[in-house]
Amino acid sequence: MFDVQKIRKDFPILQHEVQGKPLVYVDSAASTQKPQAVIDSISELYSKHYANIHRGVYYLSQKSTALYESSRETVKNFINARDAKEIVFVRGTTEGVNLVASSFLEPLLEVDDEILISEMEHHSNIIPWQLLAERKGAKLRIIPLLENGDLDLAKLPELLTSKTMIVAVTQMSNSLGTINDIATIIEQAHDKDIPVLIDGAQSIAHMPIDVQELDCDFFVFSGHKIYGPSGIGALYAKAEILESMVPYQGGGDMILNVSFEKTEYNEIPYKFEAGTPNISGAIGMAVALDYVSEIGISNIDRYEQDLLSYAVEQFGQIEGLRFIGTAALKGSIISFVLDGIHPHDVGTIMDMEGVSVRTGHHCTQPVMEFYNIPATTRISLAFYNTKAEIDQIAASIKKVKELMG
Amino acid sequence: MSELRELYQEVILDHNKNPRNFKKLDEHSHHANGHNPLCGDKLELFLEVEDDIIKEISFVGSGCAISTSSASLMTQFLKGKSIEDTKQYFEYFHDLVTGKQLSDDELEHLGKLAVFAGVQEFPARVKCASLSWHTLMNALDSTEQTAATE
Structure with a gap:
């Protein structure tokens, strides 16, 4: 049985707060956090x-x-x-x-x-x-x-x-x-x-x-x-x-x-x-x-795929949000753009909500060129992330829209 | 949220949605490109300078709310100013967004631009606010290089 709460306890940094809010770390594609054993x-x-x-x-x-x-x-x-x-x-x-x-x-x-x-x-x-x-x-x-x-x-x-x-x-x-x-x-x-x-x-x-x-x-x-x-x-x-x-x-x-x-x-x-x-x-x-x-990489894979589906479902309901990259076979990475709001503004506001996301071209400028966008906001999930965090991220995206009008 | 409100003030949001002087100048004496490779912000600045006075100034480009509104407010602010004063304003503005203490007098000089004081709480965003100003300095130096804040 995959117990995410038990896994989260292995990562000391996940117990910390950022900007006075519990840390939601979703930039694992850039770098992952480290378990106590490491x-x-x-x-x-x-x-x-x-x-x-x-x-x-x-x-x-x-x-x-x-x-x-x-x-x-x-x-x-x-x-x-x-x-x-x-x-x-x-x-x-x-x-x-x-x-x-x-x-x-x-x-x-x-x-x-x-x-x-x-x-x-x-x-x-x-x-x-x-x-x-x-x-x-x-x-x-x-x-x-x-x-x-x-x-x-x-x-x-x-x-x-x-x-x-x-x-x-x-x-x-x-x-x-x-x-x-x-x-x-x-x-x-x-x-x-x-x-x-x-x-x-x-x-x-x-x-x-x-x-x-x-x-x-x-x-x-x-x-x-x-x-x-x-x-x-x-x-x-x-x-x-x-x-x-x-x-x-x-x-x-x-x-x-x-x-x-x-x-x-x-x-x-x-x-x-x-x-x-x-x-x-x-x-x-x-x-x-x-x-x-x-933990088992196959167990990790299964859990992350479930998390990914849930996130796509939740974020998909946000008006004006467009996913960049919708291949049938995907790892737990979600890139998106919001109508009329630059990803850098999205990243700053989400950070104030405790959510660490990556914004920019992610060292893939030809991809940005292909989609004709300057940048995306990227949420990359790991097996220490939870559905509750996805809900928190969805709420923070709504806050971005509210603030930027 | 208070720091965020401080950063994204109404005037900033307004200038982001409706940037002023957002056009190319066919007739111009100075011109430069600015680029922030990290976030992909790009802008192009045009100036028509006569007798050391900025007669016309405009920009085009794309970027985040901070960089777009900063460019927009800058163009509004500098129209009619002398080159010498402009260079001084650059220093003030730079001090403002990097969190250096400005005297009341200096702050007053900056007028509306003081809304960017909130940027100092967000070190990652300083380059967004200052891109248009760095591009301006390049334009005045009449170098055709691309200004980069990275």
């Missing part, structure tokens, strides 16, 4: 077990190393990778995408080659490819959006050409909530031997992920979007692909032998982890993944 794990590491990893022969260093490496194992299990060596710790989704662009694609990319992304991508899955395309004289091609917020996958066969070197798409849109049919995208790309990167920044916290079943070549996500710390994330890549890639950054820990003539690189995944990594971040992220596993 907070404690970081404090415990620094209080009891901390030293640098992969170096010392002494007890603390070995303890730290063991915790860090078992975190890699936890990530591996969470997304069902074959082997922990397929998991590279990175700063987050953004760094994961940049790493693949630099270390995998850059050496292979030639003039007029194509990189295929979609119109709904977050800027972090646009800019790294755009920068690379500019450097190499390659082209960025785009899977277009449909009015309801789905991708127009009918166009996919013609977009996958003999020049396409990689497909990079999000599994779930951060501004529209759309869940993409990545199975079809991966299948069609693989039919033409084109590798696929899946941006899992949003999907990771909302649905079960099995990278072997998906058969994607790369999968990236951030810890802070799944109840873990910020500044840590993971890149999954198939082992044989990781082996073929050039190092990302140079530094300590990514080498076996160094001389001024030649350096021999460390084995994967260490080859891609130069310098002392975010040790506490990796450990905190693993604790977050364990926390989610304990």
